Amino acid sequence: MAFSTLASSSTTTTFFGRRSSFLHGTQLPSSLRLLPSSKPSNLSISAVASSSPYDLSSFKFDPIKESIVSREMTRRYMMDVISYADTDVVVVGAGSAGLSCAYELSKNPNVNIAIIEQSVSPGGGAWLGGQLFSAMVVRKPAHLFLNELGIDYDEQDNYVVIKHAALFTSTIMSKLLARPNVKLFNAVAAEDLIVKNGRVGGVVTNWALVSMNHDTQSCMDPNVMEAKVVVSSCGHDGPFGATGVKRLKSIGLIDSVPGMKALDMNTAEDAIVRLTREIVPGMIVTGMEVAEIDGAPRMGPTFGAMMISGQKAAHLALKALGLPNALDNVGNIHPELVMAAAESAEIAEA
Numbered sequence: 203m204a205f206s207t208l209a210s211s212s213t214t215t216t217f218f219g220r221r222s223s224f225l226h227g228t229q230l231p232s233s234l235r236l237l238p239s240s241k242p243s244n245l246s247i248s249a250v251a252s253s254s255p256y257d258l259s260s261f262k263f264d265p266i267k268e269s270i271v272s273r274e275m276t277r278r279y280m281m282d283v284i285s286y287a288d289t290d291v292v293v294v295g296a297g298s299a300g301l302s303c304a305y306e307l308s309k310n311p312n313v314n315i316a317i318i319e320q321s322v323s324p325g326g327g328a329w330l331g332g333q334l335f336s337a338m339v340v341r342k343p344a345h346l347f348l349n350e351l352g353i354d355y356d357e358q359d360n361y362v363v364i365k366h367a368a369l370f371t372s373t374i375m376s377k378l379l380a381r382p383n384v385k386l387f388n389a390v391a392a393e394d395l396i397v398k399n400g401r402v403g404g405v406v407t408n409w410a411l412v413s414m415n416h417d418t419q420s421c422m423d424p425n426v427m428e429a430k431v432v433v434s435s436c437g438h439d440g441p442f443g444a445t446g447v448k449r450l451k452s453i454g455l456i457d458s459v460p461g462m463k464a465l466d467m468n469t470a471e472d473a474i475v476r477l478t479r480e481i482v483p484g485m486i487v488t489g490m491e492v493a494e495i496d497g498a499p500r501m502g503p504t505f506g507a508m509m510i511s512g513q514k515a516a517h518l519a520l521k522a523l524g525l526p527n528a529l530d531n532v533g534n535i536h537p538e539l540v541m542a543a544a545e546s547a548e549i550a551e552a
Contacts, residue, residue: 282385283425286316291519292405292429293317294392294446297326298505299489300435301374302347302512307519308381316427319388320410324375326437331367332503338367341471344506347513351377361504370505393424395432395449395485402484404428431484431519435512438462438490438500447487447495455482459495466499471507473498478511480518488515 291307293300296319304315317324331338340348340355345362348355351373355362364370378384391413394406408424416422434446439461450456470493477496481487487495488511501507520527 282387286314286385286387286427287425288428289314289316290429290523291315291431291433292392292427293433293435294405295319295326295435295437295489295491296321296324296386296388297435297437297489298328298371298508299512299515300433301325301328301371301378302509303433303435303488303515303519304384304512305374305378306513306516308378308384310520310525311381311383313383313520313523313525315384316429317384317386318390318392318405318407318427319386320391320413322389322410324386324388325368325371328371328505328508329368331364331505335503336366336368338364338370339504340364340509341504341506344509347509367505392446395446395453396426396428397453397455400455400483402432402482405432431486431522433486433488433515433519434491435487435489435515436491439494444491444494446485447481447491450482450485456495460497462490462493463497463499465502467502467504470499470501471504474501474507475510475514478514478518480522484522486515486518486522488512 290313293304293307293315296304296317300317300319301324304317307313307315323329328338330336339361340363341361345355345357348362348364348370351370353364353370353373355364379386387407389410391408391410392405393408393413395402396404396406404427406424406426408422412419412422436446437443444459447456447459451459473496474490474492477492477498478488479486481495489508490501492498492511493500514529517527517529521529
């Protein structure tokens with residue numbers, strides 16, 4: 203997802219020492235086994251109450267008018283557009299960093315979050331662990347976030363492996379999108395920024411298919427979402443990548459976007475988290491887009507930095523909103539993140 207420039211010997215872990223991420227939460231005894239809930243909380247009332255299975259030999263749906271389907275889809279979508287035309291936080295890009303950011307933010311029920319994703323399918327590169335392979339490698343201590351999400355993994359000395367990256371993506375999406383203060387607008391492009399007096403105040407949006415056809419159609423004006431904070435999670439450069447920071451450069455709010463350097467996994471992941479920050483008033487940059495603006499090395503197929511960068515961006519957004527956050531409450535945060543936050547503050551002041 204991007205601001206649209208579309209022309210352009212292991213053992214399975216069954217015991218977790220901690221259920222929550224290191225950003226906040228309470229420790230659980232290491233002897234506590236993580237077990238699935240026995241309550242059918244996700245089943246509908248009718249399904250739970252049903253005393254017999256469907257008769258598949260003579261199954262028939264209840265009747266419905268086609269116009270009712272159309273009205274339900276249109277009315278609900280447009281009500282969402284109206285509701286989120288002015289919101290607290292807009293997250294641009296629903297890759298692993300953007301989803302982690304929105305998930306962390308959504309824990310505060312008073313913060314409304316709109317997620318803008320240019321693709322039909324959110325998740326970005328997190329559907330595959332790298333190249334066309336499926337396993338997802340996550341370096342410690344970012345596995346604590348997986349514990350919070352309840353995702354099983356194979357544990358190694360200093361990293362863990364999820365059997366399929368899609369397990370992470372689908373799990374975080376299902377938890378995030380079930381929350382009442384979150385709306386995902388997929389197949390929607392962020393074409394531009396709202397900027398007033400040097401501060402980012404929202405995004406200019408359009409349906410992705412419209413953005414892709416600006417050269418073939420005329421007068422396809424956009425819509426807007428005003429926001430107190432914009433989190434840009436557009437990823438590294440490419441057809442849809444890094445366009446948030448590139449747009450900042452084109453309008454003179456930042457001086458340069460040097461681009462991502464060659465791969466150095468150990469340096470890259472630390473740098474992505476350390477440099478996640480509010481880059482201009484009103485706009486926070488997270489994920490691999492950070493590498494583009496700071497010339498940090500590329501990370502390769504390991505995903506811990508995406509998750510923790512997203513979480514850090516969420517707490518930066520909470521801080522900007524004047525709300526309780528882990529960066530202010532340094533006694534309840536992992537020492538590495540405290541150091542990263544301090545370094546980010548120094549960079550911002552410079």
